[in-house]
Amino acid sequence: MRLTLPSSMAIRRRASPGEIASVHMASKWFLGVFVLIVIGLVWASDRITLQGERTIYAVACEHGTWSGNRCTGTLAPGERHAFRASRTRQEVIHRIRGSQAPIEKHTDCQVANRDNWTCRARTDQKSLLVGELINGRPTPTVADATTAAQLHAVTKWKWYALRIGLRIFTDADY
DSSP: OOOOOOGGGOOOOOOOHHHHHHHHHHHHHHHHHHHHHHHHHHHHHTSOOSSOOEEEEEEEEETSOEETTEESSEEEEEEEEEEEEETTTTEEEEEETTOOSOOEEEOSEEEEETTEEEEOOOTTSOOOSOSEEETTEEOOOSTTHHHHHHOOEEOHHHHHHHHTTOOOOOBOOO
16 A cells, blocks of 8 residues: 655755755846836936936927927927026026036025926026926916927936937927
């Protein structure tokens, strides 16, 4: 008579040190790839910047016109407008990334943080491209409604996609 053990009592083979090491290595690779994906998504959302600036990724409508936020031609990457807001000095510094244009400093501002501020145009300073940022997006102001309304922009990842030649978008995000 042959004795059989129930499956719950079956004898299991012990994993070799090599098998344990390869499982451990695979889990480290998975964790590393996951961390890189999370960092990439945070970078693409522009929530964290090394400079503490808010960048507006402008787009142009080539061979067409704007109809609201829709471009009837080809959407193309424009300038990157960087704004550094100082709550302690209540000022906003504006520069165009990758340009030799001079830095503009606006001092008559009310700054809550880098994404929420308002500046009043002064006669002794160059006119503002953007007079107000609310939740990181430019808004038209009463004094400067035409300038902000003409600025069309997209998110960071779309701007870079346009820059490398992926012309698949027709709408600006704002």
